[in-house]
Structures are given as C-alpha cells and as structure tokens.
Amino acid sequence: MVRHIAILLVLVILGLPVFCQQPYKRTLKLMGSRFDITVVANSEQEGNGYIDLAVAEIQRIEKLISSWDANSETSAINKNAGIQAVKVSPELFALIERAIRISELTDGAFDISYASMDRIWHFDGSMTEMPSEATIAASVAKVGYQNIVLDKAASTVFLQKEGMKIGFGAIGKGYAADKAKALLMSKGVSAGIINASGDMNTWGKQPDGSYWRVAITNPMNKDKAFALLPIKNGAVVTSGDYEKYVQFNGIRYTHIIDPRTGYPAHGIISATVFAPKAELADALATSVFVMGIDVGLDRINQLPQIECIIVDDKGNIHQSENIKIETK
Numbered sequence: 001m002v003r004h005i006a007i008l009l010v011l012v013i014l015g016l017p018v019f020c021q022q023p024y025k026r027t028l029k030l031m032g033s034r035f036d037i038t039v040v041a042n043s044e045q046e047g048n049g050y051i052d053l054a055v056a057e058i059q060r061i062e063k064l065i066s067s068w069d070a071n072s073e074t075s076a077i078n079k080n081a082g083i084q085a086v087k088v089s090p091e092l093f094a095l096i097e098r099a100i101r102i103s104e105l106t107d108g109a110f111d112i113s114y115a116s117m118d119r120i121w122h123f124d125g126s127m128t129e130m131p132s133e134a135t136i137a138a139s140v141a142k143v144g145y146q147n148i149v150l151d152k153a154a155s156t157v158f159l160q161k162e163g164m165k166i167g168f169g170a171i172g173k174g175y176a177a178d179k180a181k182a183l184l185m186s187k188g189v190s191a192g193i194i195n196a197s198g199d200m201n202t203w204g205k206q207p208d209g210s211y212w213r214v215a216i217t218n219p220m221n222k223d224k225a226f227a228l229l230p231i232k233n234g235a236v237v238t239s240g241d242y243e244k245y246v247q248f249n250g251i252r253y254t255h256i257i258d259p260r261t262g263y264p265a266h267g268i269i270s271a272t273v274f275a276p277k278a279e280l281a282d283a284l285a286t287s288v289f290v291m292g293i294d295v296g297l298d299r300i301n302q303l304p305q306i307e308c309i310i311v312d313d314k315g316n317i318h319q320s321e322n323i324k325i326e327t328k
Contacts, residue, residue, distance in 0.1 A: 023038050037194050040190055115167030170282060174199045210230075270310065297320055
C-alpha cells in the first residue's frame with residue numbers, strides 16, 4: 001500500500017497523467033431505434049473516440065441490412081425475388097446463413113422471410129374483429145425460409161418466390177451490437193455495455209470491479225423490475241407484448257406473429273433470453289414467444305450457454321433449467 005502511494009506521488013511530482021477509468025455514455029438514435037453506448041475509458045476524449053467507432057460500425061451494418069435503403073444488398077435480394085440470384089458480400093451471406101440455421105432450430109418460429117407477410121394485423125386500437133381464416137392464410141403465402149436458396153461458392157442469395165422479401169428486424173440490432181462490441185474489444189476497450197433498445201450486450205467489468213447488472217422489466221408493471229441479474233460478457237434480450245396487443249374472445253394476441261401461420265402469438269407477455277451473442281438472443285427471444293412456454297423452454301434447455309425467463313399472461317414466471325434469479 002505504501003509502495004502504491006509512493007508511485008502515485010512520483011507520477012504527480014513528475015507531472016505525468018494519472019488515469020482513472022470511468023464509464024462514458026452516449027444516447028442516440030440508430031437503425032430507427034434508441035441506442036445507449038457505454039464504454040469504460042481513461043478520459044472523456046478517449047471514451048468519446050471509442051463511442052464514435054461503435055456508432056460508425058452500427059451505421060455500416062444498417063447500410064448492409066436495411067430493406068429501406070434502395071441501394072443496400074438486402075434491397076437487391078428482394079428486388080430480384082423470383083427472378084435471379086444476387087451476389088452479396090461474405091458478411092451478409094454469413095448472416096443469412098446463420099438466420100436460416102436458427103429457423104431450422106426453431107422449426108420456423110424465427111424466419112427472416114417474415115418481411116413477405118401482408119400487414120393484416122393492426123395494434124393501434126383500430127381493429128374491431130379478427131381477420132378471416134382465408135385472409136390470414138393468404139398473408140403468409142410467400143413466407144418460408146425453405147425458399148431462400150444460398151450458393152456458398154458463388155456467394156449468392158435467391159428468393160424463389162416472386163414478391164418474397166427478407167428483413168432483419170428480429171435480428172439486426174443484436175447483430176449490430178455484437179459487431180460494435182467486437183470492434184471495441186479489438187481496440188482494447190476493457191469493458192462496456194451496448195443497449196440497442198433493450199438488446200443488451202456487455203463485456204468486462206465496471207470500474208468498481210462488479211459485473212454489469214441488467215434489470216428485467218416486470219411486464220405487469222413496466223415501471224418496475226422483478227429481477228436483477230449480473231451479465232458476464234454476454235447478451236440479454238427481452239421481447240414483450242405489454243404495449244402492443246389486441247384482444248378477441250377473451251384471448252390476448254401479441255404483435256409478434258407466427259410466420260408459419262399468420263396468427264399472433266398468445267399466452268406469453270414477456271420472454272427474456274440470455275446468450276453469448278445478442279444476435280442469437282434477439283432471434284431466440286422472438287422464437288420463444290412464438291413457440292410457447294413448453295416448447296420454448298424445452299428448446300432453450302437443449303442449447304448450451306442459453307437461458308430464458310418467461311412471464312405468461314397470468315403473471316406466472318417460468319425459467320430454463322440453469323438460471324438463477326435475484327428478485328428485487
């Protein structure tokens with residue numbers, strides 16, 4: 001202890017800077033959503049420089065996967081649906097390839113071709129009756145990951161049905177957070193947290209030596225949390241229907257729609273998934289909602305390093321086998 005104080009005094013006497021790592025945070029709008037980016041750095045200037053790098057990386061990902069940008073690779077794939085295969089960058093090809101594997105893992109509960117769905121459900125209070133069975137069936141006629149054809153040797157993607165589309169709304173923010181995190185870690189940033197509208201991605205520890213802690217929102221009262229969990233170099237994503245839903249015949253239907261049937265999921269109001277990467281957590285949180293409590297938990301329990309907390313529409317909590325909840 002005396003030696004440490006002596007070294008500190010020598011540094012001050014010599015006029016050398018004494019660094020004390022602190023968290024630096026910036027909130028901004030990216031990918032159409034709120035992002036909170038926090039990094040642990042030696043100074044405000046250094047922290048802002050790192051955050052600038054993260055922002056540039058997220059913007060790069062947005063240009064790659066955006067279906068709104070007419071010049072993006074994703075738009076080119078959609079424009080050529082039913083016409084021809086489109087050559088894409090290795091990065092986008094790999095992302096689509098992983099998305100298809102998740103679709104296979106979840107029996108189609110997750111499907112990036114969901115973008116082909118007709119928008120027949122409205123969760124703004126304007127719906128007064130259920131759409132007909134025929135209308136619902138027609139709404140998903142062009143959906144199906146099985147119709148996404150990949151040629152790895154040529155790095156091409158082909159959507160077999162005309163009018164078919166892919167979109168990354170259920171995986172894009174998580175992927176962007178993963179890429180920004182990887183970039184910052186490669187630059188030597190010891191710790192940080194990226195919150196992409198609830199898609200939380202962390203690494204390292206806070207300056208006081210503690211792990212980042214994430215509060216799980218109580219879906220029965222969104223102003224309160226029912227659990228607080230430490231996140232050790234991983235990601236946590238929550239999908240919830242406590243704001244966007246409709247109710248018919250006493251059944252509450254969420255805005256998360258099963259891409260296989262066209263019907264909104266029901267029975268769950270909140271699904272939180274913990275995973276090493278936000279991309280996977282993002283996709284699985286949506287999938288669990290669609291698969292339901294029993295199938296969803298069974299699937300999660302088969303995956304290494306993946307955990308889940310579900311709150312059903314009665315307020316009951318269900319959890320995967322190895323998770324430990326610290327209730328508030």
